[in-house]
Amino acid sequence: MSTSLHHGRNRIASGAANDQHGGEVSRRAVLAGTVATTAIAAVGASDISAYAHAADPNSSQDMMAFLLLSAALTGIHVVNLAPEFTPNNDDLLNSDPGVDPFNVKNDYFNWINASDAPAFERLLQIAKDHAKSVTDIIDGVNASDDTKFLARSIVLLWYLGSWYEPANLKNNSAPGASAFIPSEVVSAKAYTQGLVWQIAQAHPMGYSNLQFGYWSREPVDPNDKSAPLGFITATIP
Amino acid sequence: MAANSCMQCDVAIVGSGFAGAMIANELSQKGVKVVILEAGPGIPPNINDYMKQFYNASAKVPESPFPPKLKLKDTDPKLRDPATVAAGRPTVLSLGASEWQDPEQSYLIQKGPRPFTSTYERVAGGTSHWLGTSLRLVPRDFTMQTSYGKNASNFQLPDWPSDISSEKLSSYYARAEAELGVSADVKEQSFLGIDFPTDYAYPMPRIPPSLLDQRIGEALAKLTEDETKFLEMERPVTEVKVRSLPAARNSQPYRNRRACAGNTNCIPICPIQAKYDPTITLNEATNRGAILVDHAVASEIIVEGGRVSQINYITYKNESGPRTGEGCVKARIYVIAANAIETTRLLLMSRNKGRTSKGVANSSDMVGRHLMDHPYYVAWAWLPPPAKPVFPYRGPLITSGIGDLCDGPFRAKRAAFRVDIGNEGWNFVVAGAAFGADPHVTTIDFVNGMNSSGLNKQEFNQLGKDNAALLGADLAEKLNDLISRQFRIGFLVEQDPDPNNRVTLSSEFTDALGLPRPEISYNISDYTRQGIVAAYRMRKLIFDKMGAVDFTHRLPDPASEDPGRFEEMIDGQPVTLTYTGAGHIMGTYRMGDDPKSSVVDSFQRSHDHNNLYLVGSGTFPTGGTANPTLTLSALAMRTADSIAGDLKSHG
Numbered sequence: 034m035s036t037s038l039h040h041g042r043n044r045i046a047s048g049a050a051n052d053q054h055g056g057e058v059s060r061r062a063v064l065a066g067t068v069a070t071t072a073i074a075a076v077g078a079s080d081i082s083a084y085a086h087a088a089d090p091n092s093s094q095d096m097m098a099f100l101l102l103s104a105a106l107t108g109i110h111v112v113n114l115a116p117e118f119t120p121n122n123d124d125l126l127n128s129d130p131g132v133d134p135f136n137v138k139n140d141y142f143n144w145i146n147a148s149d150a151p152a153f154e155r156l157l158q159i160a161k162d163h164a165k166s167v168t169d170i171i172d173g174v175n176a177s178d179d180t181k182f183l184a185r186s187i188v189l190l191w192y193l194g195s196w197y198e199p200a201n202l203k204n205n206s207a208p209g210a211s212a213f214i215p216s217e218v219v220s221a222k223a224y225t226q227g228l229v230w231q232i233a234q235a236h237p238m239g240y241s242n243l244q245f246g247y248w249s250r251e252p253v254d255p256n257d258k259s260a261p262l263g264f265i266t267a268t269i270p
Numbered sequence: 271m272a273a274n275s276c277m278q279c280d281v282a283i284v285g286s287g288f289a290g291a292m293i294a295n296e297l298s299q300k301g302v303k304v305v306i307l308e309a310g311p312g313i314p315p316n317i318n319d320y321m322k323q324f325y326n327a328s329a330k331v332p333e334s335p336f337p338p339k340l341k342l343k344d345t346d347p348k349l350r351d352p353a354t355v356a357a358g359r360p361t362v363l364s365l366g367a368s369e370w371q372d373p374e375q376s377y378l379i380q381k382g383p384r385p386f387t388s389t390y391e392r393v394a395g396g397t398s399h400w401l402g403t404s405l406r407l408v409p410r411d412f413t414m415q416t417s418y419g420k421n422a423s424n425f426q427l428p429d430w431p432s433d434i435s436s437e438k439l440s441s442y443y444a445r446a447e448a449e450l451g452v453s454a455d456v457k458e459q460s461f462l463g464i465d466f467p468t469d470y471a472y473p474m475p476r477i478p479p480s481l482l483d484q485r486i487g488e489a490l491a492k493l494t495e496d497e498t499k500f501l502e503m504e505r506p507v508t509e510v511k512v513r514s515l516p517a518a519r520n521s522q523p524y525r526n527r528r529a530c531a532g533n534t535n536c537i538p539i540c541p542i543q544a545k546y547d548p549t550i551t552l553n554e555a556t557n558r559g560a561i562l563v564d565h566a567v568a569s570e571i572i573v574e575g576g577r578v579s580q581i582n583y584i585t586y587k588n589e590s591g592p593r594t595g596e597g598c599v600k601a602r603i604y605v606i607a608a609n610a611i612e613t614t615r616l617l618l619m620s621r622n623k624g625r626t627s628k629g630v631a632n633s634s635d636m637v638g639r640h641l642m643d644h645p646y647y648v649a650w651a652w653l654p655p656p657a658k659p660v661f662p663y664r665g666p667l668i669t670s671g672i673g674d675l676c677d678g679p680f681r682a683k684r685a686a687f688r689v690d691i692g693n694e695g696w697n698f699v700v701a702g703a704a705f706g707a708d709p710h711v712t713t714i715d716f717v718n719g720m721n722s723s724g725l726n727k728q729e730f731n732q733l734g735k736d737n738a739a740l741l742g743a744d745l746a747e748k749l750n751d752l753i754s755r756q757f758r759i760g761f762l763v764e765q766d767p768d769p770n771n772r773v774t775l776s777s778e779f780t781d782a783l784g785l786p787r788p789e790i791s792y793n794i795s796d797y798t799r800q801g802i803v804a805a806y807r808m809r810k811l812i813f814d815k816m817g818a819v820d821f822t823h824r825l826p827d828p829a830s831e832d833p834g835r836f837e838e839m840i841d842g843q844p845v846t847l848t849y850t851g852a853g854h855i856m857g858t859y860r861m862g863d864d865p866k867s868s869v870v871d872s873f874q875r876s877h878d879h880n881n882l883y884l885v886g887s888g889t890f891p892t893g894g895t896a897n898p899t900l901t902l903s904a905l906a907m908r909t910a911d912s913i914a915g916d917l918k919s920h921g
Contacts, residue, residue: 108746206719208737216706245531252661
């Protein structure tokens with residue numbers, strides 16, 4: 034958790050540029066054009082009318098959009114989702130997501146894409162459109178049910194390593210509902226990388242990297258606002 | 271099968287769990303030729319497959335790492351039909367309101383009126399999912415009738431045989447503690463008169479207490495006599511001590527195994543085997559020459575001329591059967607160590623073409639009767655600010671408890687209890703487990719605006735509204751605050767032996783080998799229920815003293831289907847209480863001095879057949895409140911000595 038890529042919340046809040054809308058738009062337009070051209074070439078002429086851009090985990094921009102989306106939705110620093118992530122602070126979408134030993138980000142990307150590719154593509158587009166604003170991403174995601182409940186599934190995936198069908202979440206979304214919602218563990222790796230355990234300052238049951246006796250002492254508080262390193266974040270990256 | 275093709279040995283043991291493995295190892299050290307029949311699979315070369323199975327299980331129940339698989343596919347809504355499993359077993363998932371009396375879901379055929387809620391494994395090493403708690407019984411646990419029954423009416427709790435007492439078992443306890451590798455502090459464990467020899471030391475120092483243990487200890491350090499008078503102890507209580515629990519969990523490297531790293535997963539499985547399990551002793555026994563035959567389900571004990579002459583077994587290869595063959599073993603001495611339910615089943619199945627129509631070792635008609643557990647009353651709470659969080663999901667599942675209240679004059683009237691302090695938050699207790707386990711349930715609540723946990727109310731979530739659905743840092747910070755304040759406690763309640771709490775054979779339902787499945791009749795007596803009522807009051811005292819908010823009785827409606835629930839009038843109010851199982855299956859072939867009212871003697875030798883021993887907690891006349899494992903291990907050591915003596919004296 035302690036890598037130099039962590040940033041304190043206050044530092045990020047003041048450091049992140051919120052006034053780059055002009056550059057943002059033009060970059061987005063260019064990006065969209067590039068992606069469309071590539072995709073059309075891949076799909077082939079006869080399918081052009083049915084074309085919809087398919088999210089591609091090997092596209093660093095798609096992956097970065099997924100990571101920025103995930104960071105906004107989970108409130109966890111990108112570097113905890115992708116430990117080898119290298120930021121390009123001038124253009125976050127063109128950062129390097131990196132390859133790490135667990136690489137759950139790729140597993141999750143593929144899993145979500147297989148579950149609902151069109152809604153996932155819309156989520157990625159929201160992240161691409163609002164790459165610097167957590168609030169805008171969350172507002173965009175919540176604007177329609179198909180993105181809202183898929184986004185909740187994605188949060189649960191990162192937090193718990195288990196897949197909860199968006200439809201099951203939607204069916205049980207009456208305020209204050211209580212229900213058993215079935216789920217599927219994505220993989221042994223996904224369970225051991227679940228973020229909720231770290232959020233609770235603990236570790237997945239059955240997967241501790243700590244040493245004898247640690248439980249007699251208080252854990253280090255990852256939310257300590259005076260500490261330079263953080264885990265939870267309200268800003269990007 | 272013809273007798274001349276049987277395996278031959280000195281001692282044949284059915285079952286490779288605690289008692290079986292320990293007796294096999296003790297005797298193998300003395301050069302005795304031992305054969306062990308194990309109904310389940312053998313010892314895997316490492317536990318990687320078990321761990322993978324556990325990590326991938328959506329319901330991480332105690333049985334989840336171990337074979338046979340609970341469901342054909344993890345996402346199936348239904349469990350495997352036990353009629354299609356070769357060596358089945360009861361599981362937590364088969365105890366739901368719609369499962370417990372469904373023979374297509376429950377291995378045990380449960381006749382009620384209440385559910386028997388404990389489970390077990392059938393694999394090499396037997397007791398795999400256990401916590402490691404290794405308490406000695408307190409002296410008066412052995413003398414309930416003499417100590418408390420004289421003036422009580424309808425008192426059902428007998429004394430243990432006169433040869434068994436806290437003092438007389440002390441050296442066997444010590445041997446068992448060495449074998450298991452128990453971490454504890456003698457001074458801290460010297461309460462209620464437990465006998466330790468002078469200068470005795472446990473094999474390892476104690477396991478340090480968790481933050482929650484410390485907090486509860488502080489909360490109970492100063493009490494008034496008025497607050498504790500409901501306990502009806504011998505002397506007024508103004509302080510209740512929280513003590514570290516003796517545990518077969520390494521606090522230092524011990525016998526080539528690591529020290530505990532606090533994986534918070536003793537049950538179902540310790541990923542680093544810092545917690546002892548019987549495969550360790552079993553491997554030593556087989557290294558010394560004992561032969562372990564796995565996938566071998568004992569099906570009949572053959573009796574000739576009053577002595578056991580042979581045990582027959584059925585073999586299979588696949589979890590779902592069918593039988594692939596049969597075999598037999600001949601020995602001079604036979605030991606049945608297949609737990610309190612499966613041992614009973616084997617004795618009752620062994621009818622010898624009608625010569626033993628009531629089953630083997632059953633002239634007393636006591637086999638299968640007096641089934642006991644420690645009905646487990648759990649309570650969970652949330653510690654609001656400004657109290658500091660207690661940080662669950664850290665450390666071993668349980669590190670400390672309250673044992674000082676488990677003996678006193680109240681035992682003439684109501685059952686004793688012992689308190690466990692849980693370090694796993696609301697993991698298996700949240701909302702009565704109706705909606706799954708935590709931290710999942712609480713997390714889903716705050717992602718999806720639900721309230722299965724009971725916590726998504728503004729009085730607890732401090733968000734100015736009920737049923738909040740959060741994303742981003744708001745979500746992470748809220749979960750950090752709420753989850754780190756969750757905790758639970760549990761009460762193990764003594765159960766008096768009732769002859770009608772009974773294991774018999776189903777005349778209708780079989781397993782995939784065609785063997786009859788166990789049928790269970792079970793109830794909770796008024797004596798035991800009054801123990802749960804006292805636990806309910808103690809829960810209130812603990813939570814009040816801590817300033818914690820009780821969530822136990824914020825159960826939403828589905829909990830009303832909990833088959834373990836019952837109503838009691840407490841202080842003029844009807845209160846709904848529930849119990850679950852402790853996994854402590856005891857009593858079904860009780861020991862005693864009188865062959866008319868007991869099945870085995872103090873050496874766990876059958877009164878009827880002098881070359882047959884029945885071991886394990888099935889021999890306990892009463893259960894006290896301590897986890898039975900250490901006591902059954904001590905008794906197994908004593909039995910191993912007795913068998914060695916038998917072999918010597920008969921040449």
